[in-house]
Amino acid sequence: MSKIHLSTLKGFNDYFSEDMIIREFVVEKFKTIAKKYGFEGLETPALEYTELILGQSGLEAEKLYYRFQDNGGRDVMLKYELMTSMCRAVAQNINSLVFPYKRYQVQPVWRAENIQKGRLREFTQMDIDIIGSSSMYTDSEVLMIGVEFLNELGFKNYKARISSRKILEGVLEFLKIEKEKFTDFYITVDKIKKIGEENVKAELADRGFSTKDIEQIISILNTKDIVELESTIGTTETGKKGIEEVKEILEILQASNIDNNKYCFDITLARGLASYTGPIWEFEVIDGGVGSVSGGGRYDNAISKFVNREVPATGTSFGLERLVQIIKDRKMGEFSKTNIEVIILAMDKEYLNIAIDTASILRNEKVNTMIFPTTEKINNFLKYADKKSIPWAIIIGETEKNNDVLLLKNMSTSEQFVVKKEDVLKKIINK
């Protein structure tokens, strides 16, 4: 017995009442907004064939897989992200789905990461994606939803930084650097916010970029205004396309009356994933302390390669635990410790009927009501209600039973009321 670890695995958490209230609040907001914009639900399995995911997320990622052989000898793994699994589901159902297809998905994923604040091994992604349209309206919509979602959660100081893989490709094209170096390039550029300009220069040099190219790259990366880029990388085919696309997104966002402090063009954003092909973005809560809370972009080839037909796609992924972490750290919103609103004590087994009737009246009006399961001394009962932070307590003793009333106590003010069973609801709701 004593040998059994009474613990979760490292990076795996239990979530109790208070956490669950915040988690469910965030997930509910996300789903409601996604539905409002016409997204439909999707769930895919926790386990997938490894071959599906292998090679999708880079060698570094593969070290983080929860991969094993199942009882049937299949090479399987816990899903690393929702996107690849969704692409598989879409490709598999390509003939029955109607495109454009818009789905939201809220499910856990697993990565054997080193653990640090806001970085778990099991965490929940909240994704929206629009499949089957190349229109920049879809990218813009994904961004609009991100802004609406963060607003609704009560965030004030956040920003969507927007760039494009095509613009980054344009940099290489403009400088006449070989296409083969693109992965080296964007992986390095992606670190500029974290490691700074000097380290990016050094890394680019290590990766074989010439001093002259590096100077020009850094100079271009310092361009804040997208229009200015037209004179340099805008002269290349890919760069021009990338600039046009991002400008179109920015125009649609402006037409949507979104506060223009909430988004900006940022050429230094590159995003690590190999699958991006066009616009990319990250949502960052300023001073949130947990990195970005959402990242996404366009990935026009991820599904196409399974089905031999064009299936453009775009989307974004929010991290539930990171959002909850900031909400908790900043004590945003007024979250109760418990969803129990009223607790009832029958001081004698014979009064249990009265407790059940009273609970019934309250529950019919959606008041969450717990009946204390045994008789108990009033003090112990009130101590319980207090420890659990339950706002209202009802006591049914001999006096109450004989006079056909209830003793109602407001746990935060300590006020007591003697009320008829039928009136208890009014008292609680009016308070």
Next chain:
Amino acid sequence: MSKIHLSTLKGFNDYFSEDMIIREFVVEKFKTIAKKYGFEGLETPALEYTELILGQSGLEAEKLYYRFQDNGGRDVMLKYELMTSMCRAVAQNINSLVFPYKRYQVQPVWRAENIQKGRLREFTQMDIDIIGSSSMYTDSEVLMIGVEFLNELGFKNYKARISSRKILEGVLEFLKIEKEKFTDFYITVDKIKKIGEENVKAELADRGFSTKDIEQIISILNTKDIVELESTIGTTETGKKGIEEVKEILEILQASNIDNNKYCFDITLARGLASYTGPIWEFEVIDGGVGSVSGGGRYDNAISKFVNREVPATGTSFGLERLVQIIKDRKMGEFSKTNIEVIILAMDKEYLNIAIDTASILRNEKVNTMIFPTTEKINNFLKYADKKSIPWAIIIGETEKNNDVLLLKNMSTSEQFVVKKEDVLKKIINK
């Protein structure tokens, strides 16, 4: 490329829009009722140390584990059920939790089962449990919630069959059969509904029960009325206690005004799990074709053995996929194929603003609205709306733009209306 399996693993499903609508409906009902009765949310990890679960669920079950070594060499497994994981979480937090502790939990579990209708390898359990009270009121409450939940889902013909492990123990005590045979006994009795009386007799004989004992066992198992049992097994200590407990549950259910067709005492129910110690039950949808939809009971030792202190517990587990299967098979309820209520087409890119404004008006009133992401021919657009079963379509063409109106089409009746943007909501809601 062509070698990649575009399929889920056997027994693992994708759930698209229509399924998700029913799944979310069922889960939402479950959570709402659980909260109404004062249960709080809990989530535990998908992976646990294997040693925690090993030996909890019987040798047969162990063959069904998804068990492997993680990158750190830990012997881990995907959780087989929610209960053991919850017991671990409770034991681990024994000093911070306040008892009685009531929690609901809705999460997937994994079993490498042979696949058949309503039996998947990944499925979702919806559990409620009350920890830290021996009161029969808690068992009764779990049953009340089960009845309310099935009622709310629209089921009419279902039944909770209730028995007790103590009553079954009483049978052996009464017949003076060794206690060691109890597991053999209840595992065999548990099959009586499936394999019939004769096969149970044969199996009991195989397991070493005497012909005389078998005759008496079968005679007792044929007792329908709990009061009749008092003259036989009620004369034993354990049997008496078991009968008292079940009678108390039946009384509380009666006092709660629950239709007494919805529950009954059934001594032949035994439930396979080793952990049960008192009252046990199953909810069965009559002619549902998927076996029981919920099973549970009291398990007073499951947590205690981790923490060296008494922690009585009771609860029940509903199977989401089984409930959804019956709801779909019987076409219960009116579920839409999609949650999209309105779809809007801007026939020219220049009218996208009008589409966004119109969508905004609708979304503000919680009408789920999709903007078609590109310009499109009206016929193709209407075909899309039709295929997706979206009830309302809005078209913004040149005429509409010039006259500051929208063309609104009811997709089921084919009626068309020319309306002002501000009036579109009224038209849709009134219909």
